[in-house]
Amino acid sequence: MPLHIVWQNVADGEESLLAVPLLNAELILTMAGEIITDASWHVGGELTKTLSPHAVSVQSYLLNPMQTELHVTLLSQGSxxxxxxxxxxxxxxxxxxxxxxxxxxxxxxxxxxxxxxxxxxxxxxxxxxxxxxxxxxxxxxxxxxxxxxxxxxxxxxxxxxxxxxxxx
Missing domain, CATH: 1.10.10.10 (Winged helix-like DNA-binding domain superfamily/Winged helix DNA-binding domain)
Incomplete structure (x- = not known):
């Protein structure tokens, strides 16, 4: 599968939010530097029109998952x-x-x-x-x-x- 996840134990760096519009919703990526610490859906409201390059990569993968490779770094969390x-x-x-x-x-x-x-x-x-x-x-x-x-x-x-x- 073209989804590649690297797990990190610590997330440091400036926190930012990236919005990825898809199917009348937005996937909001909470970032700490280059590490995603949360990726949750939000519905309602106006959708983002201008996307960062990282958001475009995520959107491309979600729209065409078998033809698009996505490399993400996620914060390791949970039991x-x-x-x-x-x-x-x-x-x-x-x-x-x-x-x-x-x-x-x-x-x-x-x-x-x-x-x-x-x-x-x-x-x-x-x-x-x-x-x-x-x-x-x-x-x-x-x-x-x-x-x-x-x-x-x-x-x-x-x-x-x-x-x-x-x-x-």
Missing amino acids: VYANTVWSALLAIPIGQVETYSGLAETLGSGPRAIAGACRNNPYAGIIPCHRVVAKRGIGGFMGQADGEFVALKHRLLEYERGLGLDRE
Whole structure:
């Protein structure tokens, strides 16, 4: 997969925010120097029109993930368990989904614990927690059971399905 993550234990440098517009939302990257310390979705409001080169790279990857390489440096955070779940999320192919219970079975855990790790994912725009769904329905997204973030989850999944990658 063309996503390359380098994990750093310490983030220093001047803090800045980068906005990456996508699917009527923005992925806000919180940076400490060159290290991303948070990548969370925001919905509502006016979208950024001028993008930094780094934001353009992230946007290009999100729009065309199999044709674009993305190299990011992320701050290592979260529990050992959360990191195990987040690694499993990275293994879910683009255009496909896994259920909370299916992922729980794979990891020898419980569905609620998986949901908690997804909810606490500081890199929701890079580590694809939107690809985890309920057995019946879409499930929540970014701590919401319905509303704007769940609508964004629908858009993200539909966009990825439209890429046709699950048929290769």
